[in-house]
Amino acid sequence: MTGRNGRTVRDLRRANRTAVLQRLYFDGPLSRFELGPATGLSSGSISNVVADLVADGLVEEAGSVDSDGGRPRILLRVAPASGHMIGVDVGETRVRIELFDLTLTELARVEKPLEQRRYEVEGIVGHIREGVAEVLAAADITPERLLGVGIGVPGIVEHTPDRGAVVHGQTIGWDAVPLEALLREGSPLPATVPYFIDNGAKTLGQAEMWFGGGRGARNAVVVLFGSGVGASIVTPDVEQGRAVEWGHLTVRVRGRRCRCGSLGCLEAYAGAEALLDRWREEGGRPPRGTDEETALSAMLAAAHPADGGEPDAVALTLLDETAEYLGAGLSDLINLFQPERILIGGWAGLELGVRFLSAVRRHATAYALRHPAEKVTVELGRLGPDAVTVGAAILPLADFFTRGGRRPEPLPTGPEPAWRTALEERAPH
Template sequence: MAGRNGRTVRDLRRANRAAVLQRLYFDGPLSRFELGPATGLSSGSVSNVVADLLADGLVEEAGSVDSDGGRPRTLLRVAPGSGHMIGVDVGETRVRVELFDLTLTELARTQRPLAPQRYDVDVVAGHIRDGIDEVLAEAGIAPDRLLGVGIGVPGIVERTPSQGAVVYGQTIGWDAVPLEALLREGSRLPETVSFFIDNGARTLGQAEMWFGGGRGARNAVVVLFGSGVGACLVTPEVEHSRAVEWGHLTVRVRGRRCRCGALGCLEAYAGAESLLERWREAGGLPPEGADEETALTAMLAAAYPPEGTEPDPVAVGVLEETAEYLGAGLSDLINLFQPERILIGGWAGLQLGPHFLPSVRRHAVSYALRHPAEKVTVDLGRLGPDAVTVGAAILPLADFFAAGGRRREPTPEEPAPAWRAALEERALH
């Protein structure tokens, strides 16, 4: 039965379960008494919801605390082993797969390298499927225990009724790749386990907003700085975050050619791949045959050598120019979205950050409008190189919470209307 606002009793129960689960997840352990003010529910509603969650095994007792003059209050927390998620980071140098319990404690991980400049769809899909099988086997977790598999990918992700998530990754040569359908075709996972595919910058942003430097902020931008660059925007209007193709803003008319094919993109100056290429063009000597992470380590060692050794002026010059381009790119984000915080993550961002973050901040403020620049802080992300996989695992976890801690059943396909079937039949003749 639906109320005046269209909500049914089932909707209300689901919302109450979700409210209690989320408060225990982020602020627990808590007592039933504390859950009332924290969720806005009555004591009776809290008792009913907690009883349901205990019966479902989603919540467990976690000791007790003394109360003022009364009996000790039992503390409650989310049961870690009551669900599992997999997070996948499809990076531009490797595919990383990690298995987590419900409290995002890592249980197993594996990673498989990708050949430079080669992002064969079948290879990537195979790495994902094999990685999922490997981490489940290592941890001894049955596939049907999964709440879902979250996957962060480079590029734009669109959801279609027939093929699920489709990826447009122009910089890696993916044009309308039906990744979800490809994974489902060869997957050993049951149909009840869903794939949640999204842009890698958005999964990074999700992780930082839930557990990292973005906690408590209403307006934030989280930057993914790796081989390329991207960003995730969080504002009250898009509270669930949105990936923005920040790396493909034009910062120089008729400038360097970007991997996307356009001229003068920010990524053509600030991405790790282009940074190393510019160092090489200026006379730098990256190690022969080294991957990007190793080459960037060598560049930093040349620019910031041990005390008593002269720094390489070429490496210093390229890094300083990169810091200015990155700062100018951040000024666009400051002017457009006026965030409280900007967080820089990604393997290259974390590697470079300690050395040139002050310079990036200075340039960002100097290029931005004064009023929004005075209100923003620019810092490194706090979750390290695994933030994309953590954020990817949050995608099925967030869906689980939204469903009130119940696994979503696959939606049965409804038969096509008679008029559509008739039109399709006529089109065949």
Template sequence: MAGRNGRTVRDLRRGNRAEVLQRLYFDGPLSRFELGPVTGLSSGSVSNVVAELVADGLVEEAGSVDSDGGRPRTLLRVAPTAGYMIGVDVGETRVRVELFDLALTELARTEHPLEHHRYDVDVVVGHILEGIAEVLDTTGLAPERLLGVGIGVPGIVAREEDRGAVVHGQTIGWDAVPLEALLRSARLLPDSVPYFADNGARTLGQAEMWFGAGRGARDAVVVLFGSGVGACVVTGDMTGGRAVEYGHLTVRVGGRRCRCGALGCLEAYAGAEALLARWREAGGEVPEEADEETALTALLAAAHPDEGAADAEGAGTPDPVASAVLEETAEYLGAGLSDLINLFRPERILIGGWAGLQLGARFLPAVRRHAAAYSLRYPAERVSIELGRLGPDAVTVGAAILPLADFFAAGGRRTGTPATPERRPPGWREALEDRASGGGAR
């Protein structure tokens, strides 16, 4: 039976289960008494929902706490072994695959290198499948116990009804790659285990908003600063945030050629790949045959030599070329952040990704200074710019959250392969269509 707002009794029950599960997950352990105020449910509804969740093996007791003059209250938590998720990060130099329990404890991890940024579709799909098989084999976990596999990828991810997640990754040469269909066609996992794919910046953003430096913020931007640059914009009315192609803002008309083919993109100046290329062009001594992380370490060491080495002749003198390249990069990144500040007026901007965290606290003051100089005063005075807290592997954690979020939304029930739900059209549409066809009142 549906109510006046179109919600059925089943919808209400699912919503109540989801609310209790999420409160226990993020704020628990909690007692039944404490669940009432934080969920807005009556004591009777809380008792009924908790009884269901305990019977389903999703919630378990976690000790007790004294009450005021009465019997001790039993504390409840989400059972860590009630489900498992796999997170995959298709990164710039490797494909990382991790297996987590519901408490996001890492149970197994494997990595497969991508040589020379080789994003051959068959190679990447093979690495993902091999990684999934490896972490399951390491733990002996039955695939049926997975809530799903989440995958963070470069580029724009669209969802098509017949092919699932399709990746448009212009910078890596992927043109409408049906990633989900390719993975499912291998039949490595049962059909009941869904795949979820999204932009890596969004998975990073979701991780930082749920568990990291974004907790408690209503409006935030999380920047993924690696070989390239991306961002996830989170606003109060936007569930989970939205990935934006931040690295392809035009910051210089007729400027450097970007990996996407356009001229003057932010990524062509502020991404780690471009940063190192500019250092080399300016005469910097970039280590030969070094990967980007090693080369960026060398750049930082040249610009900020260790104070302990100051006694050695010349060892403590900053390299002016390296320092100038870093300062210019901070200005470009700060100018790019000003666009986000003026457009979205976030409370917080968080910088993550391996390059952003490697540049670290020494880089932030210059970025903040330039962001303020290029922004409107009012929003600039109300935003904080900080580093993310979850480390360089946060994309993988965020990818694992994709099936977890779906599990919560379904009230703790496995949904199987995600599909576009069949929705009843809203009442206003039927009324206006009737009016347009001449059936309305005259």
């Protein structure tokens, strides 16, 4: 049966389940009495939905609290073991794979190092497949219990009807790579377990908005500062966030060659890879045979010696320049999107940390228009180096909530009988 607004009883039931699950997830444990005002549902609807979710194993009791003169109220929470997600971060030095329960408690993880930033497609696909199998085995979880596998990747992700997620990663040499289709080929996962593939900056933003420094903000920018730089824009119109190739904003006409092939990109001056290249060109000596994270630590130590010795003047100057480039880049985001908050994450952003932040904040304010600059705060992200992986795992979790806590069903082999559809539409909610 369809209402005047086009919503069926099934749609309403799903929306009610979603509302209760989300409130318990973010604000629980809560009693049935508290769920009413929190969701806007009637007490009768709350009773029906909770009974349904308990029967499905998604909600469980979590103790009780005294009520005013009546019986104690039973507290409810989302059952952690009722679902599992895998998050994957295709990073710049490694592929990180983590398994989580429904409450995003980590159950297992593996890391697959990338040799000399080698992004061969077959190698990345192999790392993801092996890592998924390893974390499932480590936690003794069967693949059928997964809600999905979320993957954060560098580059632009296009979602196509025939090949699934296709990655356009110009800076890593990926030209229309059908990553989802490649993962499906020979995958040990059943067809009912979906893949959710998106830009790594977006998954970082998703994590910070749900659990980190972005909670409560309606307009925010989350910056991924690593070998390259990227950003995710969150607005009321795009609540799930939108990845933007901020690192390829032109900051100097006919400037340095960027790894994307263009000239004068922000990434060519502010990305960690470019920063280390500039240090080497000026005579800096990062440790040989180390990855970028170790080399950047060495550069930071040279610029700010812990023993109070003479700082490396070149390293200090380059770090100051990088802070100004980043600040100027942030000013464009401030002027364009007028966010309430800007959060800086990624391994390089976290490595440079608080010492770097004040200079970035100062330059962002100086280059931006005064009115939006006065309203924005610029801070470090709060979720640490695992934020991209956590955000990737949130992708299947968010989809699970949208479907009211229902798992994907196998594709039907034929049309559903009319009598069954009619009964489901008329079922009580």
